[in-house]
Amino acid sequence: MKGVNNFLVTFSLLALASTFASASDPSPLQDFCVAVNGTKNAVFVNGKLCKDPKLATADDFFFSGLEKAGNTSNAVGSKVTPVNVDQIPGLNTLDISLARIDYAPNGGLNPPHTHPRGTEILVVAKGTLYVGFVTSNPDNRFITKVLKTGDVFVFPVGLIHFQFNVGKTNAIALAGLSSQNPGVITIANAVFGSKPPINPDVLSKAFKLDKEVVKYLQTQF
Structure with missing residues (x-):
């Protein structure tokens, strides 16, 4: 009996560890949650502001134009x-x-x-x-x-x-x-095009570049 209890305790601890380690969003508890910007005709579901499901239309799930270059x-x-x-x-x-x-x-x-x-x-x-x-x-x-x-x-x-x-x-x-x-984080834009710009001394040391080269790169973004 003691062995069974130890197993149950260990299993419970592993289950808790798995739960706490999970970084993903919780699964939705409804069919859908159409996002809205305002509070009119909106309800909170899973902590999100969503359109009342009864007011959802096909256009809420539709996009056209992906065939265009x-x-x-x-x-x-x-x-x-x-x-x-x-x-x-x-x-x-x-x-x-x-x-x-x-x-x-x-x-x-x-x-x-x-x-x-x-x-x-x-x-x-x-x-x-x-x-x-x-x-x-x-x-x-x-x-x-x-x-x-x-x-x-x-x-x-x-x-x-x-x-x-x-x-x-x-x-x-x-x-x-x-x-x-x-x-999306585009590396070059983020590093050399940040607003305000990162101190060139930092980037010069990090990238092993002359500071004037860093300043030039910053002007390109």
Whole structure:
């Protein structure tokens, strides 16, 4: 009997540890929770401000236009068209979103960035992409692959990753993300384009660059 009690205590402690270690959002306790900005016709569900489910319509779960090519006439030669909770209010609490990425020929780049709240799975709809991500400290391993039409690649949550068009024609990819709003931190923009700017002495030491080079890079963002 004592052994059974010890087992039950150990099992209970492991269950509690698993509960406390979990960092994900709680599962929704209703079919959906259409996000609203105002309090009119809204109710709190799971601590979120949501439209009364009886007032939900098909448009709350709908987005149109993903077939349209994004404008890649910019400095990096790419355009991300997001489909997250800002575009589809019905995605609220559902832990999923989508994006279309267009890449200009010969070097269109979705520059190194992270999604702090979501893992990304990417499928190449057209073209050839050189992709990769870097693992966390201390290893900082670079894991990379050249993808062709129909290939799929996964970028784990929070890790720095990129896609680069190595083909001579435009490329298109579709990405699914495990968050209604995964967030994006573009590394170069955040480091060299912060407002107000980071002290050049800090960046000079961190990147082992001359301070004048750092100042020049800051002017580019």
